[in-house]
Each structure stands twice: as C-alpha cells, then as structure tokens.
Amino acid sequence: MKVGFLGPKATFTELAVKKVFPGFELEPYQTIPESMDALVDKKVNLAVVPVENALEGSVNITLDYLTHVVQIPIVGAITLPIKQHLMVHPANQDDWRKVSVVYSHSHAIAQCHKFLHTQLKGVPVESVSSTAAAAKMVMEQPETKLAAIANELAAVEYGLAIVQKGIHDIDYNHTSFFVLSEMDLDFESISGSSHYKTTLMVTLPSDMAGALHQVLSAFAWRKINLSKIESRPMKTGIGNYFFIIDLEMKLDEVLIPGAIAELEALGCGVKVLGSYPSVMV
Numbered sequence: 001m002k003v004g005f006l007g008p009k010a011t012f013t014e015l016a017v018k019k020v021f022p023g024f025e026l027e028p029y030q031t032i033p034e035s036m037d038a039l040v041d042k043k044v045n046l047a048v049v050p051v052e053n054a055l056e057g058s059v060n061i062t063l064d065y066l067t068h069v070v071q072i073p074i075v076g077a078i079t080l081p082i083k084q085h086l087m088v089h090p091a092n093q094d095d096w097r098k099v100s101v102v103y104s105h106s107h108a109i110a111q112c113h114k115f116l117h118t119q120l121k122g123v124p125v126e127s128v129s130s131t132a133a134a135a136k137m138v139m140e141q142p143e144t145k146l147a148a149i150a151n152e153l154a155a156v157e158y159g160l161a162i163v164q165k166g167i168h169d170i171d172y173n174h175t176s177f178f179v180l181s182e183m184d185l186d187f188e189s190i191s192g193s194s195h196y197k198t199t200l201m202v203t204l205p206s207d208m209a210g211a212l213h214q215v216l217s218a219f220a221w222r223k224i225n226l227s228k229i230e231s232r233p234m235k236t237g238i239g240n241y242f243f244i245i246d247l248e249m250k251l252d253e254v255l256i257p258g259a260i261a262e263l264e265a266l267g268c269g270v271k272v273l274g275s276y277p278s279v280m281v
C-alpha cells in the first residue's frame with residue numbers, strides 16, 4: 001500500500017503518515033495538489049494532506065483542490081501536535097541572529113509570527129512548498145546564512161542545528177490532515193478511533209434571505225453538532241461562496257440524510273465529501 005504525501009522527507013505531513021501508517025510505502029510529492037493528482041492517477045493508494053491548523057486556520061489549497069478540481073473521498077483525519085524550531089547550517093550556528101532569509105511553509109511562518117517579529121525583526125521571510133523543503137534548502141547552501149522553520153526530524157534528516165526550540169506563538173499548536181482514498185479503507189481499525197466526522201460541501205440558493213440560517217436550523221433541531229463551518233469562494237464572482245461543514249457524527253441512515261433532504265428542498269446543493277474516523281496522535 002503506497003501513501004502519497006507533501007514532501008520531501010521529514011515534513012509534518014510525513015510525521016502524521018508515519019504515526020498512523022507505520023510500515024507503509026511512502027511517496028513524497030512537492031505540493032499538495034501533486035499528492036492528490038497522484039491518487040487520481042492511481043500512482044498511490046492513499047494521499048495525506050494538511051487541512052487545518054489550530055493557530056492559522058484552514059489550508060485553502062487543500063479545501064479548494066478537493067472541492068473544485070478532484071473528486072476523492074475523505075476516509076480519515078489525523079490531528080498531530082506541532083512544534084516549530086528555528087534551524088541553521090551547523091557552520092552558522094553561532095551567528096544565527098545574522099541570517100539573511102528565513103524559509104518555511106506559509107502556515108509554519110504564520111504560527112511563529114511573534115518570534116519572527118521580536119527576535120528576527122527586519123529579516124526577510126519567504127514561504128516555500130513545505131517546512132522540510134526549507135530545511136533542505138538551508139542544508140544545500142551553507143555559504144549563505146539561511147534559516148528554516150521546521151520540525152526536529154527535519155533538523156536530523158538534513159543535518160541542521162536547532163538554534164531556537166519551540167518558536168510557535170501558542171503552545172496548543174495542532175494540525176489536522178485528511179486521509180484521501182478511492183479504496184474502501186478501514187481507517188477505524190487502522191487508527192483505532194471510532195470518533196467520526198462527516199464533511200459536507202453546501203451551496204446556497206442565490207438571493208435567498210436567511211438561507212444560511214435555515215441550513216444551520218436543519219442541523220440544529222436534529223441536534224447534529226457542527227465542529228466547523230468554513231466559507232470558500234465559488235470562483236464565479238465576488239460575493240459567491242459555498243460552505244464546508246463538519247458534522248460531529250458518522251453518516252447514518254436517518255438524521256444526516258434527513259438534513260440533506262431538507263437543504264435540497266430549500267434549493268441548496270449538498271455533496272458528502274466523506275464520513276470518516278478522526279484520530280489524535
């Protein structure tokens with residue numbers, strides 16, 4: 001069984017994959033869309049992609065690619081604690097305050113805003129495809145004083161020295177990842193979790209006063225708990241949005257189909273993106 005993930009080696013995504021799928025064959029891809037394309041092209045059986053960070057919010061490219069471009073079911077979710085460290089080439093260890101650029105993934109940069117603002121004020125910060133890609137770049141250019149924000153495994157993998165540990169702004173820093181697959185994967189047995197979520201994509205009828213209120217009521221009176229509601233652009237014009245809604249329950253035969261039928265009767269479009277166990281590792 002082959003798992004595609006946002007690489008290179010030692011990204012947070014790989015950490016999440018290794019925790020839940022030990023011993024599986026791993027295939028790194030340079031971007032999130034490439035990992036999903038690999039699944040569509042059947043080069044891998046599963047793809048694991050970051051979807052939400054507790055400090056920075058949704059990973060928009062994941063949600064947008066999943067809703068606008070590919071049609072692959074979500075079969076699981078993994079939530080991983082995130083610790084960010086500042087690392088440099090060992091040759092520049094004593095001089096780390098004089099780095100000329102800090103590289104990382106945009107979400108990691110946002111998670112360390114306070115540290116960058118106070119400790120490395122004025123140093124340019126550039127985002128690259130992943131935290132591990134940043135670490136790899138720093139390793140490859142010892143003569144330029146560069147720094148990366150990445151995890152401990154990336155420091156080991158790319159031979160970098162951690163010069164500041166735990167630089168994320170808030171200690172409670174977690175990221176969730178979606179497990180995507182066309183296969184009928186028994187993620188409940190693999191993850192040991194029976195905590196299910198169901199993710200829906202909902203479009204509203206145009207120009208209907210109180211439409212969102214009515215959508216929420218369909219869940220509220222059935223006592224279906226929502227854990228997330230996110231609006232994303234339809235990409236058809238300013239002000240046109242759809243909603244991604246997470247329900248805190250497994251797709252059943254009564255409550256969720258009833259709510260969906262009610263939304264459809266209102267003129268909403270509803271698509272189930274997945275009903276899947278969610279695990280904290």
Ligand SMILES: O=C(O)C(=O)Cc1ccccc1
Nearest residue numbers: 011012013105108130131175
């Ligand atoms: O860049 C990585 O290591 C990723 O896996 C994406 C990401 C970035 C920041 C926090 C969590 C995941």
